[in-house]
Amino acid sequence: MAVDYRQMWKELDMDLENHDNLCNVLPVAYTDIYLMQKNRPKAMEFWDTVVGAIHGIRPAELIEAQKKGQKVFGTFCVYVPDEIIIALNGIVTGLCGGSQFWVPDGEKVLPKSMCPLVKASVGARLSRTCPFFRIADMYVGETTCDGKKKAYEILGKDVPMYIMDVPQMKRPEDIVKWAKEISLFANKVEEVTGNKLTIEKLNEAIKIVNDKRRAIKRVYEARKNLDVPISGKDALLMMQIAFFDDPIRCAEMCNKLADELEERIKNGVSVFEKGAKRILITGTPMAIPNWKLHHIVESLGAAVVCEEMCTGTRYFENEVKENCASLEEAYLELAKRYMKNNCACFTPNDGRIDDIKRLAREYKADGVIDVNLKFCTIYDTEGYFVEKELKAAGIKCLGIETDYDDGDSEQLKTRIEAFIEML
Numbered sequence: 001m002a003v004d005y006r007q008m009w010k011e012l013d014m015d016l017e018n019h020d021n022l023c024n025v026l027p028v029a030y031t032d033i034y035l036m037q038k039n040r041p042k043a044m045e046f047w048d049t050v051v052g053a054i055h056g057i058r059p060a061e062l063i064e065a066q067k068k069g070q071k072v073f074g075t076f077c078v079y080v081p082d083e084i085i086i087a088l089n090g091i092v093t094g095l096c097g098g099s100q101f102w103v104p105d106g107e108k109v110l111p112k113s114m115c116p117l118v119k120a121s122v123g124a125r126l127s128r129t130c131p132f133f134r135i136a137d138m139y140v141g142e143t144t145c146d147g148k149k150k151a152y153e154i155l156g157k158d159v160p161m162y163i164m165d166v167p168q169m170k171r172p173e174d175i176v177k178w179a180k181e182i183s184l185f186a187n188k189v190e191e192v193t194g195n196k197l198t199i200e201k202l203n204e205a206i207k208i209v210n211d212k213r214r215a216i217k218r219v220y221e222a223r224k225n226l227d228v229p230i231s232g233k234d235a236l237l238m239m240q241i242a243f244f245d246d247p248i249r250c251a252e253m254c255n256k257l258a259d260e261l262e263e264r265i266k267n268g269v270s271v272f273e274k275g276a277k278r279i280l281i282t283g284t285p286m287a288i289p290n291w292k293l294h295h296i297v298e299s300l301g302a303a304v305v306c307e308e309m310c311t312g313t314r315y316f317e318n319e320v321k322e323n324c325a326s327l328e329e330a331y332l333e334l335a336k337r338y339m340k341n342n343c344a345c346f347t348p349n350d351g352r353i354d355d356i357k358r359l360a361r362e363y364k365a366d367g368v369i370d371v372n373l374k375f376c377t378i379y380d381t382e383g384y385f386v387e388k389e390l391k392a393a394g395i396k397c398l399g400i401e402t403d404y405d406d407g408d409s410e411q412l413k414t415r416i417e418a419f420i421e422m423l
């Protein structure tokens with residue numbers, strides 16, 4: 001029997017009327033984009049259920065946990081170390097907004113010339129239409145791009161906000177600085193949760209998050225096969241939900257999915273036609289429910305086989321050393337791992353180009369699409385190097401800029417179709 005979450009949303013002081021408008025569009029989009037796919041892995045039923053009650057099931061769990069004394073931390077970036085929060089019995093939930101629905105509310109307080117991810121994230125809070133943004137006891141921001149930094153100042157007027165100071169370079173002294181920043185963050189989480197961090201608890205949390213990374217990696221490994229056993233859309237959905245879910249359950253479900261994909265590979269099962277062109281997508285993150293580009297590419301008969309982005313390989317590649325002897329050692333090991341993420345907010349950011357070339361090889365990509373969310377200056381600028389270096393390496397690349405609105409879908413389709421034909 002379907003559970004009615006309206007009372008819960010009311011208690012969260014949500015704008016119920018406007019929330020109904022949001023709830024009316026998502027199921028239609030999900031049916032068209034996801035449920036119409038053929039031959040999906042059976043294990044995807046779990047993700048269908050999660051999306052089917054995305055503002056119900058997980059929010060209700062978070063509220064239950066809060067009643068038992070746990071604190072919920074909302075994060076916006078893959079530099080924030082989940083391990084610290086989990087070790088202190090806190091819960092992490094991703095907060096990045098991926099829907100055009102929230103953009104107009106963000107634009108009430110932000111310049112229009114800001115990326116849709118920032119506008120949607122602020123809009124989701126201010127419009128009171130997302131339970132995750134209502135539930136979080138504290139938001140954790142970071143000094144990555146300018147748009148986020150300034151938006152956090154606005155959010156900080158409405159909700160408790162803690163900002164981590166991310167270095168802008170990757171010299172040895174920057175890694176030491178990031179380790180110090182992680183230790184200060186641990187102090188803050190101790191204060192909010194009322195718990196004391198121990199190396200035993202932190203080692204346990206490191207293992208939990210590594211297990212999750214290993215499980216997601218298994219799903220990605222399966223996508224390297226010439227028979228692709230899962231669509232890019234389904235893999236992207238699994239990634240997006242990983243930001244919200246309980247990390248132990250997430251690992252369990254991803255391992256279950258990987259088991260099925262490995263079985264499919266043994267049996268030569270592919271969800272794409274033979275000879276479908278293999279596409280690697282790189283660039284700005286795709287927060288849920290941003291499925292636009294994957295849907296266009298796969299509707300044109302090509303297969304998205306990998307995402308070099310924060311909702312992709314950057315989330316699970318590189319593990320943290322386990323069984324550290326002291327908190328100091330663990331902070332440094334966390335810093336080393338997180339600083340391996342190659343975001344365009346760093347200068348220089350050559351590691352990202354190396355990653356794209358390596359991943360294109362590993363996933364046997366026929367071509368790369370470098371996607372930029374409109375008004376993201378750092379990724380837009382870095383696109384110059386991405387396209388130049390890939391050309392030099394003999395890898396075909398198409399640079400595109402888009403936002404959450406469907407207005408440019410036809411134009412994108414034409415360009416991507418021509419690109420796929422050329423491969």
Ligand code: SF4
Nearest residue numbers: 076077078144310343
């Ligand atoms: S693109 Fe950069 S700022 Fe955005 S989530 Fe990734 S690391 Fe953080």
Ligand code: SF4
Nearest residue numbers: 115117145284373376
């Ligand atoms: S897409 Fe670019 S501008 Fe937008 S939040 Fe990420 S780094 Fe910042």
